[in-house]
Amino acid sequence: METEDKIKELSRIISECKHIVFFGGAGVSTESGIPDFRSKDGLYNQHDVKFDRYSPEYLLSIDCLIDHPDVFYEFYRQKLDCRTIEPNKAHIRLAELEKMGKLDGVITQNIDGLHQKAGSRNVQEIHGSTLRNYCMKCHKKYDAEFIFRSEDKIPKCPECGGMVRPDVTLYGEGLPQTAWVESMRLIYRADCLIVGGTSLAVQPAASLAYQFPGKYLVIINRDKTPADRNAQLVIHDSIGKVLDLTSFD
Numbered sequence: 001m002e003t004e005d006k007i008k009e010l011s012r013i014i015s016e017c018k019h020i021v022f023f024g025g026a027g028v029s030t031e032s033g034i035p036d037f038r039s040k041d042g043l044y045n046q047h048d049v050k051f052d053r054y055s056p057e058y059l060l061s062i063d064c065l066i067d068h069p070d071v072f073y074e075f076y077r078q079k080l081d082c083r084t085i086e087p088n089k090a091h092i093r094l095a096e097l098e099k100m101g102k103l104d105g106v107i108t109q110n111i112d113g114l115h116q117k118a119g120s121r122n123v124q125e126i127h128g129s130t131l132r133n134y135c136m137k138c139h140k141k142y143d144a145e146f147i148f149r150s151e152d153k154i155p156k157c158p159e160c161g162g163m164v165r166p167d168v169t170l171y172g173e174g175l176p177q178t179a180w181v182e183s184m185r186l187i188y189r190a191d192c193l194i195v196g197g198t199s200l201a202v203q204p205a206a207s208l209a210y211q212f213p214g215k216y217l218v219i220i221n222r223d224k225t226p227a228d229r230n231a232q233l234v235i236h237d238s239i240g241k242v243l244d245l246t247s248f249d
């Protein structure tokens with residue numbers, strides 16, 4: 001099938017279904033210009049912090065946060081500040097689909113809050129969000145600005161002096177339970193699951209695609225994924241472009 005026919009088929013599926021769920025990964029955000037945190041381009045050796053000796057996965061791990069918080073926060077501030085980034089067509093079209101009452105929710109592996117910025121209401125963030133912070137000692141919550149505005153190398157809670165950390169799932173940590181349970185609930189109730197912008201390489205997140213028991217599994221990703229063979233429709237293209245060309249009625 002040509003891409004044009006596949007997009008027509010996606011329009012047909014969307015018009016037939018009443019409980020659509022979207023499950024997205026990094027590809028949804030990269031189209032907004034969010035850089036891949038794994039690349040060390042654009043990193044500066046400030047405050048004598050040298051990143052070269054660490055892997056990107058270590059720099060975003062719970063071990064790094066605990067053992068080398070100065071390194072963790074330097075990397076975090078340089079790489080994960082999403083505050084000025086805007087949603088793209090993919091985020092906007094999904095928010096429209098939710099407003100039409102067709103889309104039950106979005107499950108995302110991204111931590112940038114762009115779905116909410118585009119107007120989506122039911123967003124399950126299975127890897128947390130950089131827009132929320134909390135004190136590790138007294139659990140007081142702080143807004144998105146707190147870590148980026150803090151003049152201390154290591155942001156401290158004004159109430160108790162504990163370390164304030166992002167509400168993001170770091171390497172070495174389990175997924176947030178509530179978001180995970182709610183994601184499963186959405187998937188079990190859905191008649192169509194659209195998986196977009198993810199190579200389904202990261203577990204346990206990728207297992208969500210395999211647990212979907214409904215009628216239509218749709219995969220939209222630039223590259224092949226291991227779940228392609230299970231899907232009713234596979235489109236190897238940009239998620240923003242495909243959703244933009246798909247008609248909703």
Ligand SMILES: [Zn+2]
Pocket residue numbers: 135136137138139140157158159160161162
């Ligand atoms: Zn505190």
